[in-house]
Amino acid sequence: MKTLYDCEKNCKVKVIKLNASTELKQRFISFGIMKGSEIEILQHTAAKSTVEIKVAKMRIALRDTEAKLIEVQKI
Amino acid sequence: MSNEKIKSCPLTANHIKIALVGQPNVGKSMLINSISNANLHVGNFSGVTVDKTEVLFDYKNYHFTVVDLPGTYAFTDYTIEERVTHNYLCAESYDLIINVVDSTNLEKNLQLTSELMSMSKNIIIALNMSDEAKKEAIEIDSEYMTQLLGVPCLKVSAQTKEGINELIEAAVIQYEEKSQKSKLIFSEPVEEEIAQIVWYLEKYKFSDDDSYRHIAINLLKNDQKTYEKIHDNPIWIELQPILVEALKHIELHHDSDDIKEAFAQEYASFNRGIIAEVVNLKNQVEKKTLTEKIDSVLIHPFLGIPIFLFFMWGLFQLTFEIGAIPMEYIDAFFGWFGDTIGATIPNDDVRSLVVDGIIAGVGAVVLFVPNIIILFIGIALLESTGYMSRVAFLLDGFFHKFGLHGQSFIPLVTGFGCSIPAYMSARILKNDRDRLLTLFIIGFMSCGARLPVYVLFAGAFFSAQMAGNVLFAIYIGGAMLGLIAAKILKLTAFKGADEPFVMEMPKYRLPTVKLIWHTVLTKTMMYIKKAGTYIAAASMLIWFLSNYPHNLELTQSYESKIEIAVDEKEKTNLLNQLAVEHLEQSYLGSIGKFTEPIFAPLGFDWKMSVALQTGLAAKEVVVSTLGVLYALGGEVDEENSSLIDAISKNISFASAISFIVVIMIYLPCLAASVVFTREAGGIKYFFYLLIFTSITAYFLAYIAYNIALLF
Ligand SMILES: Nc1nc2c(ncn2[C@@H]2O[C@H](COP(=O)(O)OP(=O)(O)O)[C@@H](O)[C@H]2O)c(=O)[nH]1
Numbered sequence: 001m002k003t004l005y006d007c008e009k010n011c012k013v014k015v016i017k018l019n020a021s022t023e024l025k026q027r028f029i030s031f032g033i034m035k036g037s038e039i040e041i042l043q044h045t046a047a048k049s050t051v052e053i054k055v056a057k058m059r060i061a062l063r064d065t066e067a068k069l070i071e072v073q074k075i
Numbered sequence: 076m077s078n079e080k081i082k083s084c085p086l087t088a089n090h091i092k093i094a095l096v097g098q099p100n101v102g103k104s105m106l107i108n109s110i111s112n113a114n115l116h117v118g119n120f121s122g123v124t125v126d127k128t129e130v131l132f133d134y135k136n137y138h139f140t141v142v143d144l145p146g147t148y149a150f151t152d153y154t155i156e157e158r159v160t161h162n163y164l165c166a167e168s169y170d171l172i173i174n175v176v177d178s179t180n181l182e183k184n185l186q187l188t189s190e191l192m193s194m195s196k197n198i199i200i201a202l203n204m205s206d207e208a209k210k211e212a213i214e215i216d217s218e219y220m221t222q223l224l225g226v227p228c229l230k231v232s233a234q235t236k237e238g239i240n241e242l243i244e245a246a247v248i249q250y251e252e253k254s255q256k257s258k259l260i261f262s263e264p265v266e267e268e269i270a271q272i273v274w275y276l277e278k279y280k281f282s283d284d285d286s287y288r289h290i291a292i293n294l295l296k297n298d299q300k301t302y303e304k305i306h307d308n309p310i311w312i313e314l315q316p317i318l319v320e321a322l323k324h325i326e327l328h329h330d331s332d333d334i335k336e337a338f339a340q341e342y343a344s345f346n347r348g349i350i351a352e353v354v355n356l357k358n359q360v361e362k363k364t365l366t367e368k369i370d371s372v373l374i375h376p377f378l379g380i381p382i383f384l385f386f387m388w389g390l391f392q393l394t395f396e397i398g399a400i401p402m403e404y405i406d407a408f409f410g411w412f413g414d415t416i417g418a419t420i421p422n423d424d425v426r427s428l429v430v431d432g433i434i435a436g437v438g439a440v441v442l443f444v445p446n447i448i449i450l451f452i453g454i455a456l457l458e459s460t461g462y463m464s465r466v467a468f469l470l471d472g473f474f475h476k477f478g479l480h481g482q483s484f485i486p487l488v489t490g491f492g493c494s495i496p497a498y499m500s501a502r503i504l505k506n507d508r509d510r511l512l513t514l515f516i517i518g519f520m521s522c523g524a525r526l527p528v529y530v531l532f533a534g535a536f537f538s539a540q541m542a543g544n545v546l547f548a549i550y551i552g553g554a555m556l557g558l559i560a561a562k563i564l565k566l567t568a569f570k571g572a573d574e575p576f577v578m579e580m581p582k583y584r585l586p587t588v589k590l591i592w593h594t595v596l597t598k599t600m601m602y603i604k605k606a607g608t609y610i611a612a613a614s615m616l617i618w619f620l621s622n623y624p625h626n627l628e629l630t631q632s633y634e635s636k637i638e639i640a641v642d643e644k645e646k647t648n649l650l651n652q653l654a655v656e657h658l659e660q661s662y663l664g665s666i667g668k669f670t671e672p673i674f675a676p677l678g679f680d681w682k683m684s685v686a687l688q689t690g691l692a693a694k695e696v697v698v699s700t701l702g703v704l705y706a707l708g709g710e711v712d713e714e715n716s717s718l719i720d721a722i723s724k725n726i727s728f729a730s731a732i733s734f735i736v737v738i739m740i741y742l743p744c745l746a747a748s749v750v751f752t753r754e755a756g757g758i759k760y761f762f763y764l765l766i767f768t769s770i771t772a773y774f775l776a777y778i779a780y781n782i783a784l785l786f
Contacts, residue, residue, distance in 0.1 A: 018336070022333070022335075023153065024575050024577075025333065025335075025336065026149075026151040026153060026335060027151065027153050027575065027577050028577065029149065029151075029335065029336060029339040030148035030149030030151050030153070030186070031148060031577060031579070032182070032183050032186065032343075034336055034339050034340060034343065035331065035336065035340065036340065036343075037343075042367065042370070043370065043371070043374055043375075043376070044376060045374075045376055045379070045468070045469060045471075045472050046376040046377055047472050049471065049472030049475065050468055050469075050471045050472055050481070050576070052370070052374065052468060052580060055183075056180070056182040056183045057179070057180045057182065057183065058180060058183045058579060059366070059367075059370075059579065059580040059581075060577065060578065060579055060580065061464070061467070061468040061471070061481070061576065061577070061578045061579075061580055062576065062577055063471060063475070063481075063575065063576035063577075065573075065575070066575050066576060066577060
């Protein structure tokens, strides 16, 4: 199982599943992160504690713990 | 709109109430500004508008009320903003929704739009930032979009004011025509289920203000409130099994066990369809946008943090270096002003009140206006360029180690300006524990009002070249202490799970001069107003307390001594002694003397103790109190007329260090404490804060004093 956390910079992926609690899932969805959406990884901080992604032209910052909840597939 | 149109009679005119809704950062505040010439605070980080704001204006025969609702990504009730907006839209009465969207990012924005459209209310869509879209070669066919959605879509630009008049016209037309049917359609399976539920509702003539279609959609979306409404109705018995089947059907269709996710996908695919039809991405090539290019430097894994620290350091240097230039003139002005006014007042007591009390007190505060303006400009730049969110991104990993949230950075850095907006902006933290923790440590970020105290002491004890660095060290030191305090609190009082970190990084924007000017002006005016009212009153009180009761015996005994004194030097000495003794037996002296034993271990004399206590009213008063206390004591001496000299002569280095430590940590001013109590949600938190800050301040000042004594 590959998650967003495992992805390298500049990689493009597609979301397969959100393994988050209902509340957090809602949060993801309201930012456009849902099954089928395409994500580009833009940047990591040095310790990989935060990741910047791009979904539908919007740039979003996520913490590592959240990134690990998003199951993805390379496209 | 414009001023000459405010003629219509408020009683006979038609009232149009508009709810302004949009995702964060789409330019809602700016749009409302250009519609009504109101002056709201416009910022470029998610969530500037926390409270809903109402703006009134007239246009032709209509009386408009525009309610600016907090920015919200979706109706998820996740954050306070979302809850405020959702509740308002569902429960309050209004005539029209204007949904503001960012033309350069329709895909993301239409997600909220489709949720609004499923409410079956009267809507207009304002395609804002059309100027920017044009630059990015994004072409939107707004007429076709209007046709497809069944909702008027208008291109506007809050910045260039293009299309603003048309938007208001459209609002009037939409208001007159009443509801228009939105053409939001779902996939076939969902539409089937909606139709079936609507059919049931019609059959039983279920009575409600809401449209049947909206009720049906809400039931399918598992909306709590709609369920509560229908639950007690007899039709529930028949409706429930149908709903269960319907949900199964939809979930199966979407291969998901979450109905909300299924609906989000429904909206997303509808929106993709619309965008494919109306947006022409003419010459769009896949290349890095400007924002991405800037980001690759500013949030670079290794360069990001040094760059940020450099910006901060630069800001503090500027505050001190450039801020010092006009200070001399201001000082000279108040000196001259005091003398001029003083010359016109014959009565000794009144003259002393006006010149030494009010003018000196207010002057001491106004002296720091240049520093404060520079600091405010810096913070306004951080906010309006979008850099603030980048810093949150960079620092989350670090903050998280201390139990804080990356977004805590925003209230914390605002705290460097003033604690009051900082306490208010802590609302962006959704989790109560995270918010409380942040509230508790905002005070460690030294606010602008404490700057004068630091500038005064840094100037008195360090060379001009060093003072900027000392100032920087004080601010950073305070922030570090705050982080340590956060960690301790997180491990003890605020144990529990962390709030997730999911945050939008807005596009970089060049701030407009007008915007910066406006924010800085309002904040500075607030400061000056405080100087003119609150601080003038406090100065008068302190003057009174330090001049009364008059001890005639004391004066007479000295006067006789002065008369028999032979040389000038002795006379001056005696006059000095008189002033000091007079002060000591005054009311203020008594208070200081009474509390002196408490502060003695920290190396404070009674004057410093008094200054700390008056500082509880407002931190600026610390300086004016010291001004009154020391200027009176040394007034007769020509050589140490300025406060900085008086301080460096009367206070030891160790005492000064411990005084600065207390100022850094102890209770925020009265106004800030009131806001803190409101935001934290109860008076008990105020007492926690009082105990927490007092103990920490005392303990650390005691340590600092004893260390400084070693040098
Ligand atoms: N180019 C351009 N910028 C805009 C426009 N409207 C707003 N902005 C900018 O967008 C940013 C966010 O605006 P703001 O009103 O705070 O958004 P809100 O969060 O929706 O209230 C500010 O920096 C504005 O200067 C517009 O029509 N064109």
